[in-house]
Amino acid sequence: EALKAATAAFTTLDELKAKGDASEPTAIGLAMASSATSRIFSQQNKFAESLKEGARAFELIGPVASAAGSSVAARRAFGEISVSHGFNQLQDGNFEESVRVLDKARAALRSIDGLQLGDLSAAALFVEATAWQMDSLMALGRVADARKNGEEARPVAGGILERQPGHMLALRARGLLLSNFGDLEAQQLRFRSALPFYAAA
Secondary structure, X not given: XXXXXXXXXXXHHHXXXXXXXXXXXXXXXXXXXHHHHHHHHHHOOOHHHHHHHHHHHHHHHHHHHHOOOOOHHHHHHHHHHHHHHHHHHHHOOOHHHHHHHHHHHHHHHHHHHOOOOOOHHHHHHXXXXXXXXXXXXXHOOOHHHHHHHHHHHHHHHHHXXXXXXXXXXXXXXXXXXXXXXXXXXXXXXXXXXXXXXXXXX
């Protein structure tokens, strides 16, 4: 049912675009429909199809979000789509590309309000993007970069949850982040230091 809805949305908006509709809402909707299709394919274990749709969504939203005067909605959509696409690249073992895509996600989400927590959803997506990027950085042996980015995201996650303790996206993202800090300690054989991070996660 979800795939049917996403396909219908994409078809409708693609027809509008073909007729000359160059509006931002149509472009955002088109990219989000493609990203939703990617997530559906992933849940169906159709990973090649998921990668293809995720890449298309990323290419569709990129010019919209990077245009001069792009809206918060466009940058938030870019962040969400990039997190999904970057995660797919991580899962496929394309660590360099994953780092690149998630860097773009982090920059776009940071640009919304400078991580001042005026937009909790964007801030939570920033933490999630950082968590997945840490995985890719660690796989590449870039431990210092992973730690640095993680330290930037930790207070963001804490700030969101101080304001809204039940924010599920932030809770999940913080759990991923803390687990990565545990991994960083464990890789250095500092198991006693790793345990509190795993417990907190």
